[in-house]
Amino acid sequence: DIQMTQSPSSLSASVGDRVTITCRASQSIxxxxxxxxxxxxxAPKLLIYAASSLQSGxxxxxxxxxSGTDFTLTISSLQPEDFATYYCQQSYSKGFGxxxxxxxx
Amino acid sequence: xxxxxxxxxxxxxxxxxxxxxxxxxxxxxxxxxxxxxxxAPGKGLEWVANIKQDGxxxxxxxxxxxxxxxxxxxxxxxxxxxMNSLRAEDTAVYYCARESIAAAWAGYYYYMDVxxxxxxxxxxx
Numbered sequence: 001d002i003q004m005t006q007s008p009s010s011l012s013a014s015v016g017d018r019v020t021i022t023c024r025a026s027q028s029i030x031x032x033x034x035x036x037x038x039x040x041x042x043a044p045k046l047l048i049y050a051a052s053s054l055q056s057g058x059x060x061x062x063x064x065x066x067s068g069t070d071f072t073l074t075i076s077s078l079q080p081e082d083f084a085t086y087y088c089q090q091s092y093s094k095g096f097g098x099x100x101x102x103x104x105x
Numbered sequence: 106x107x108x109x110x111x112x113x114x115x116x117x118x119x120x121x122x123x124x125x126x127x128x129x130x131x132x133x134x135x136x137x138x139x140x141x142x143x144x145a146p147g148k149g150l151e152w153v154a155n156i157k158q159d160g161x162x163x164x165x166x167x168x169x170x171x172x173x174x175x176x177x178x179x180x181x182x183x184x185x186x187x188m189n190s191l192r193a194e195d196t197a198v199y200y201c202a203r204e205s206i207a208a209a210w211a212g213y214y215y216y217m218d219v220x221x222x223x224x225x226x227x228x229x230x
Contacts, residue, residue, distance in 0.1 A: 001167075030209075031209070031214070032209075032214060032215075034216045034217070036150075036217075038150075042222075043200055043220035043221065043222055043223060044142075044150060044200070044217070044220055045220070046216055046217060046218045049207065049214055049216035049218075050207055050209065050214040050216070053207065053214075055216075055218065087149065087150050089150075089152075089216075089217075091214060091215040091216060093152075094140065094152035094155065094164075094166075095152060096149060096150040096151065096152065097149075098149050099149045099150070
């Protein structure tokens with residue numbers, strides 16, 4: 001089974017900061033990697049699919065990169081509405097990473 | 106408007122059963138794989154099961170195999186999750202999600218682009 005490990009599990013940042021979240025797969029998953037954002041009490045929202053493709057309607061400050069086992073989600077300039085929990089997901093066996101909570105500094 | 110609406114959650118005793126439903130609208134339901142994803146209180150997301158467009162293929166996370174059954178009725182634009190032998194650790198918000206695809210060099214990229222708001226299942230005596 002493919003394990004997905006996200007780091008850090010939480011981080012504190014300020015509005016305008018550049019934020020990077022890492023996701024590592026236990027074996028190569030090529031580019032079969034998605035990123036989701038979830039706010040408290042809400043359903044997850046797709047941000048990035050196929051490692052680097054921006055979902056329609058998602059702001060361009062979000063970007064994804066990586067292939068194989070190592071992936072990153074970058075928010076170029078953190079906005080107030082970006083404080084949330086972020087999850088990676090591999091689309092082979094659908095498993096999710098443990099999540100990264102982005103909090104206000 | 107593309108929409109998924111879950112229903113059927115509630116309080117059930119350990120060992121009991123529950124059937125969740127997900128009503129789809131605003132898109133051609135029969136053209137998509139569909140998934141159930143759950144989230145235990147204060148925990149992360151866990152994929153539970155998915156089903157092919159025509160129902161001919163179904164996959165489950167190991168922890169629910171033999172207890173949960175995913176199904177669909179394309180004529181009613183509905184997805185279901187029959188949950189039997191429920192345990193306390195099945196307590197969660199259950200989301201249904203649409204799986205869309207994008208072409209890849211060899212195969213397809215799958216991603217969950219539409220989600221319902223979720224229905225809460227509590228397993229407790």
